[in-house]
Amino acid sequence: MKKILYTICTFLILVTFASCRKFLDAKPDQKMTTPNSLEDCDALLDDRATMNSMYPVSAEIASDDYYLVKSDWESIYSFWERDVYVWNKNVDINYMEWQGPYKIILIANQVLEVLDKINRERDLVKYDRIKGSALFFRAYALSQLTTVFTGTYQKESADRLLGLPLRLKPGADEHVVRSSLRETYEQIINDAIESYALLPVTAFVKTRPSKGAAQGLLARIYLEMGEYMLAKTAAEKALEHNNSLMNYNLQDNSTTPFERFNVEVIFHASTNVSDALYPTMAKIDSVLYKSYSDHDLRKTLFFGDNEDGTYSFKGRYDGQLNGATFCGIAVDELYLILAETSIRNNELENGLHALNELMVTRWDAGTFVPFLANSKEAGLSITLQERRKQLLFRNIRWADLKRLNLEPAHKKTLVRKIGDQEYDLLPNDLRYTFLIPLKVMGQSKLEQNPR
Template identity: 35%
Template sequence: MKKQLKSILYIGLLFTVGCEGFLDEKPNKSILVPERIDEFEAIIDNYDRINTTPVLSFMFADDYWVANTSWNNFNPWQQNAYKWSNDPYLPNESTLDFSLMYRKIFSANVILDRIASGTDWEENWEANLKARALFWRAQGYFELAVLFLPIPNQAGDSEEIRIPFRTTAEFGQQKDMEDSQVVFELILNDLNEALPHLSESPSYPTQPSRYAAHALLSRINLYLGKYQEANTHAVKVLEGNFEFLDYNELDLAATFPIPLFNSETVLFTNMAAQSTVSRNNVAFVDSVLVRSYAENDLRGQLLFENNFGTTSFKGNYTGRQDIFTGIALDEIYLILAETNERMGNSDLAIAYLEDLLVNRYRDFEGLNEAGDLLERVLGERRKSLLFRGQRWMDLKRRAVHDSFRAILRREVDGQLVNFETEPENFIVKVPQRQFDLQ
């Protein structure tokens, strides 16, 4: 117990560095004293700091709508994001959502710097710790890239669009701004270097495994339009000990019917708890989307709850109101269906999609092969990954790779706000406060 308390103390002291200024503010060296490998493991296993993802991706997406009374209670940046402003933060407004990802990256860099300086730790243990740090650094940069950078070498890409870039925790040693090409090169290199040294079965799904690395690489390559690579990594995930939840066996009447850390969970992360924006008495699902679920589609009954004439979401893979943003087996099968269809393997696409849907429908009789199969796959992805934090990424990649154009609409205080899915409209500006700290 003393050992655990000491590690917790080190972690707490480590993060006394200000959320807004940690990239440049030099901490008191007398309190940054972790030395043993288990103390560094406590840094990277700190769930509250590491396993969070941004709120902005959810705020921008069209998974939900809010009433004017709720919108009026939002913080200014939330109000702006709900109206699709690409510069939502006021100059002096706290940018916690942005800084959370850099705090994750900083944590990883602390570990990577320590290992690079030389240790006397056991080799395999050290290699696994390094792999976990590389994994989370890559994941943090990917979350930032989806919001603040264009997709490399695609429509809307520009070397002028950059984000702060750190590969060391040494204060004052690096103050770079890099573009999407450099950032994604680091992301992919970090994950590929981490892969062989991650455990197949970590103690908890909050910790990255070898399968989680394949899953994240699959998600990233899908985003980049690299369909063969996305498919290859998704196939590797199927070698893991993951099983579909059969929605026929779940209690559809339960308040939150999908259990935490269920058999589909490949990697667990959740949206940062910065607000009440996603609560089921605030965020409502559009009635047109709700009606798109077939009568025998159990998702239509399991995911939603009628709430005095509005529809709330209750199908979180967290067992509560928190938004699950990790990777589950259903997403992997949807990636396999989509990539196979895009590569001309329609029979495989159908097989993967049917394997998923037989666990989602009552009395599922197979797919009707008439119509556009890719659109069917994307439609099922929309229905399965609702409230997972993936919708903004999907809209962005389709705008870039498929030239998909649509107009999203929201009504705010009696005024109609539109968002056109042009590639350049998906690039959020780095908050001015972060430039001031450079």
């Protein structure tokens, strides 16, 4: 297997360098020796460094759960990260923010092309798992790209808004343009639904997708779209496959309290590394920190005391303490989606029940008092607050800000301060959608996002 993986990775490196003029790193020569077996396909999809670790981090840098002091902001090596932090409208973000996910899509397309030439009857179970995995990875990469490079989904305008280039073939000669936002979301949904039918209930390792991961992705996407009944159904289906929650009372209060592939992780993925998000730099918003009660175990498991009145985040679900962010799918997120969508669908009692099922595992044993609400609005407010407090540094907050800015009761103006200079970001500002990197624009004829 190691020899196969080495051979395939070498091939991909050659492809990447030979096609540097193509903005999606497409395969330059179909006559080259290519993967041709199920084992080759597995090796491609099991390349964790690519398939599970190249998702955009820009949205997390721009989010509001942390702040930087002036000296730390000035010390950031990457100018584009400084610009993202202060929401510079003309920021030229790192090329890898775009190229990384599209490389994942390239590999997924390569696998699907190989599968078209293999007789499925040779190994039905393996063939279906691999095809389902390729479809899932393509959908997941597209979903991460939408957070950064497309506007907020609204049913009435989705046909008019710019979506993503939908690269569905591995060849270099495919002409690509930007689809509509509706077409982009439809592609994600169609891939996820098809993958669900093919994937196993349980993945051999959590870097591989499963049925629960496919439904979890659907729940997240439907929530972004405001399709609350569909999101609720998808969350319920995902939880049928895995509803295990950690008891935070049993977690060690160490520098990395949560191990990689812990029981709540359904699908493991992480973003690119960011200088701004290193725990030594990123300080937790003080108002957010104070919102955790003293009996809330997240207050100690999520945050490290900097001993100067500030706090850093240490609660990543990948067992790491670095500048990358866990951006996979986990059970706690699904409980929160179920809670929110139940309440939005006028099932207040069911929504609070789902929320309390999760929250009782986050508090000191015997101290949790179940959340109560006498109105849909009050229940939703509580749930959204706990969603933010539970899903810090998951690459989710930016998408939440975008969708919640459409609701007068939940929209928010963001404010940054660098020394005496103040920056703000108003709800629904065009800067919530990042510009496509200039290097990409120079290699293509794509339409740029508006400013």
